[in-house]
Amino acid sequence: MGILDGKRILVAGVTMDSSIGFAVAKYAQEQGATVLISNFGRALGITRRIAKRLPTEPPVLELDVTDEEHLAGLADAVREHVDGLDGVVHSIAYGNPETLLGGKFLTGPWPDVAQAVQVSAYSLMSLTQACRPLMSEGGSVVGMTFDATVAWPAYDWMGVAKAGLESCSRYLARDLGPEGIRVNLVSAGPLKTLAAKAIPGFEELESMWSTRAPLGWDEKDHEPTAKAVVALLSDLFPATTGEILHVDGGFHAMGA
Numbered sequence: 007m008g009i010l011d012g013k014r015i016l017v018a019g020v021t022m023d024s025s026i027g028f029a030v031a032k033y034a035q036e037q038g039a040t041v042l043i044s045n046f047g048r049a050l051g052i053t054r055r056i057a058k059r060l061p062t063e064p065p066v067l068e069l070d071v072t073d074e075e076h077l078a079g080l081a082d083a084v085r086e087h088v089d090g091l092d093g094v095v096h097s098i099a100y101g102n103p104e105t106l107l108g109g110k111f112l113t114g115p116w117p118d119v120a121q122a123v124q125v126s127a128y129s130l131m132s133l134t135q136a137c138r139p140l141m142s143e144g145g146s147v148v149g150m151t152f153d154a155t156v157a158w159p160a161y162d163w164m165g166v167a168k169a170g171l172e173s174c175s176r177y178l179a180r181d182l183g184p185e186g187i188r189v190n191l192v193s194a195g196p197l198k199t200l201a202a203k204a205i206p207g208f209e210e211l212e213s214m215w216s217t218r219a220p221l222g223w224d225e226k227d228h229e230p231t232a233k234a235v236v237a238l239l240s241d242l243f244p245a246t247t248g249e250i251l252h253v254d255g256g257f258h259a260m261g262a
Contacts, residue, residue, distance in 0.1 A: 007038065008036065008037030008038030008039070009037050009038070009236065009237070009240040009241075009242060010034055010037040010038045010039035010093075010236060010239060010240055011037070011038035011039075012038065012092075013034075013038070013039045013040070013092040013093060013239065013240070014039070014040045014042075014088040014089075014090060014091050014092050014093070015031075015034050015039045015040070015041050015042070015091070015092065015093040015094070015095065015239060016041075016042045016043075016044065016067075016084065016091055016093070016094050016095065016137065017030055017031045017034070017041060017042070017043045017044070017095040017097060018043075018044045018069060018071070018094065018095060018096055018097060018098055018133055019044070019045065019095075019096065019097035019098035019099075020043040020044070020045060020053055020056065020057075020097070021045060021049050021052055021053055021056070022052065022056060022199075023056050023059050024198060024199055024228075025097065025199055026097050026150055026194065026197065026199060026228055026231055026232070026235075027043065027095065027097035028056065028059075028060075028228075029228035029229060029231065029232035030095055030097065030231075030232045030235045030236065031043055031060055031064065032060055032061065032232070033229065033232040033233060033235075033236050034232075034235075034236050034239065035060060035061045035062055035064075036061060037236055037240075039093075039236075039239075040064075040088055041060070041062075041064045042064055042065045042066075042067060042084060042087055042088070043057060043064050043065075043066055043067070044066065044067040044068070044069035045066070045068070045069070046068050046069055046070035046073075046076070047070065050066070050068055053066055054066050065086075065087045067080070067083050067084070068083075069083075071098060071125065071129035071132055071133050072121075072124055072125060072129065077132055077133070077135075077136040078136070080136040080137065081136065081137070081139045081140055084137075084140055085140070090140045090141065090142065091137055091140040091141050091145065092141070092144065092145055092146070092239070093145065093146045093147070093148070093239040094133065094134065094137045094141070094145075094146075094147045094148070095147075095148050095149075095150075095235060095239070096129070096130050096133055096134075096147065096148070096149035096150065097149075097150050098125060098126070098129055098133075099125065099126040099150070099164065099167070099168075099171075100121070100122060100125040100126060101118070101121075101122035101125075101126065101162075101163055101164040101167060102118045102121070102122070103205055105118045106118050106119065106122055106162055106163035106164065107160060107161065107162050107163065107164060107205045108160050108162070108205060109160065109162065110162055110163075111162040111163060114162065114163045118163075119163050119166075122163055122164060122166075122167045123166070123167050123170055125167075126164065126167035126168065126170070126171055127167050127168070127170030127171040127173075127174050128170070128174070130147075130149050130171055130174045130175060130178065131174055131177075131178060134147050134178055134182070134189070138182075138187075141185075141187055142185075142186070143185065143186030143187070144186055144187075144241065144244075145185075145186070145187040145188070146187070146188045146189075146190070146238060146239045146240075146243075147178065147182075147187065147188065147189045147190070148189075148190055148191070148192060148235050148238045148239055149171060149175055149189075149190075149191045149192075150191065150192055150194065150231075150235075151168050151171055151172055151191045151192070151193045151250065152164075152165075152168055152193060152194070152196075153168075153193050153252070153254075153258055154166075154168040154169035154171070154172050158211060159210045159211060160205055160208055160210060160211065161205070161211070164205070171191070172191060172250060175189050175190065175191050175248065175250075176248045179247040179248035180248070183247055188238075188243070188244075188246060188247040189247055189248065190238050190243075190246060190247060190248070190249045190250070190251060191249070191250045191251070192231060192234050192235050192238065192250075192251050192252075192253055193250050193251065193252045193253070193254065193258070194231040194234075194253045194254060195215050195219065195223050195225070195253070195254035195255055195257055196208065196211045196212045196215060196223075196225050197225050197226075197228055197231065198225050198226050212225050214257070215254070215255060215257055218257055218260050218262075219254060219255030219256055219257040219260075220255065220256040220257075220259075220260065221255040221256050222255055223254065223255040223257065230253050231253045234251055234253045238251065
């Protein structure tokens, strides 16, 4: 028996098999969940191919979290496959690397900043609201962040967007708690993903972890992060909400 036996989980934001979303979907299936995944646009075809590499090929939904029509139709699209949801994973973020990242904080144009905030932070609320009719008491929403309490090299406006995501998760936890729905984030250390490769200078972040994380850190190993997400989706944390769970080898707790 797995800790997600009988659970119905939507993992939003699965592209490559090197993505955190893919690792979460895989481990969730291994723990007994029925999983649906989503993507949109040109990446949708890639996601449909990658879905075949999961233990059980899941339904792939088209979902652009900035498209009101997609959000309005999400509940019906999910109901074509399952009659409700017990968990939602928000593994979605985007910031234009050419204008917002890699030392471009002082020159980031507002339209690109607005897009980054909408896709990376506001969408946690819009996705959760779209899934809310499908969820009931005991439901769990889990998002992915990268510690936004400090300023990092190269991360720039994405760091600001992640700060917005972290604040958004707390307000969602406040407003959905009375319905028995939990909202938490997992703050992972730097991982080798398609998104990370797009950040100029991200290697500088990765190099810090090798010397300062007391448990060590393997940026190619997505499993610890996936396990933490799945644990928060399960019934093992029934009284935990508004929390940020660090999965970073202990880096966040070290001063130097």
